[in-house]
Amino acid sequence: MSKKINYSYIGIAFIVLVFGVIFIPKIIDRIGNDDIIRDESRSKDVSTASDKESNKSDLSYLMINDQAKKVPEFSFTNQDGETINNEDYLGKVYVVEFFFTTCPTICPIMNRNLVEVQEEFKDFENFGVASFTITPDIDTPEVLKAYAENYGITNPNWHLMTGEESAIYKLANEGFNLYTAKDESVEGGFEHSGNFALIDKEGFIRSRKDDFGNPIIFYNGLIPESLGVDEDGIPQEITILKEDIEKLLKE
Structure with missing residues (x-):
């Protein structure tokens, strides 16, 4: 056994x-x-x-009540007649502006500067621009299309958008804190910010800090990069906008 x-x-x-x-x-x-x-x-x-x-860069978040401010929901019609909303920009780094096609003052400067930025990042499929018109009754998709062609806007992620006026003004003043208002006393009949907002791939408003450690929040879009400084000695910010776009694209 x-x-x-x-x-x-x-x-x-x-x-x-x-x-x-x-x-x-x-x-x-x-x-x-x-x-x-x-x-x-x-x-x-x-x-x-x-x-x-x-991979996070040193760019700051815009903090409101201790919360990082994110792009609010929006849905408008672009120059091609397509419906574009905030989710279409997720995964992309993009610049935001408010403008109108008949603007006789600052808008042409802003959009020429943005076309220069467009050319800098023409090889990046995840870079875009969101341009919201503040005169939607005038700026139909057809008008926006002609405007885009006139300025040489070719980036497929650059949407010039129109829609309900009250929704656009709320988005500008509350969503991005970029001042926009009707004003018969000024040339063109409207006042609006000449600043650009920079948005990261997750939809947060981002910017670099100033010399005192505070976020600059927005980028001055009114002075061409080639000019350097304006007549008041204010330096152009297109260069730093390009630098910060590059940082966010690497995140």
Whole structure:
């Protein structure tokens, strides 16, 4: 009886030995090639999140009540008659402006500056511009299309949008804090900010900090880069806008 038991143990030990000789080298080989560690381990998600965080630039968020301000929901019609909303810009870095096609003063300067920015990032599919007209009764999709062609707007992610006037003004004044108003006393009949807002891939308003450590929030769009400074000695900000777009594209 004891001899049979011993033979059983010997048989089991032999099977274990054969298994080890055949399969353990294969397991070690898979580990060495990262087949198990990288593809079958939950650590993949952790490392991805860490890598994403490490790619964050030094650009600040616009904080309102201790919350990073995100682009509000919007939905308008672009120059091609397509409906464009805020989700169409997710995953893209983009610049926001408010303008109107019959503007006789600052809008032509702003859009020539933006076309220059467009050319700087023409090879980036995840860069865009959002231009909202403040005279939607005049700026139909057809009018916006002609305006885009006249200024050389070619980026497929540059949407010139029109829609309900009250929604556009609310988006400007509350959504982006970019002042917009009707004013019969000024040339063109409207007042609006000459600043640009910069938005990251997740839809947050971002900017660099000033010399005192405070976010500049917006970028002056009224002085051409080639001019350097205006007649009042105010420096152009198109250069720093380009630099900060590049930073966000790398995030």
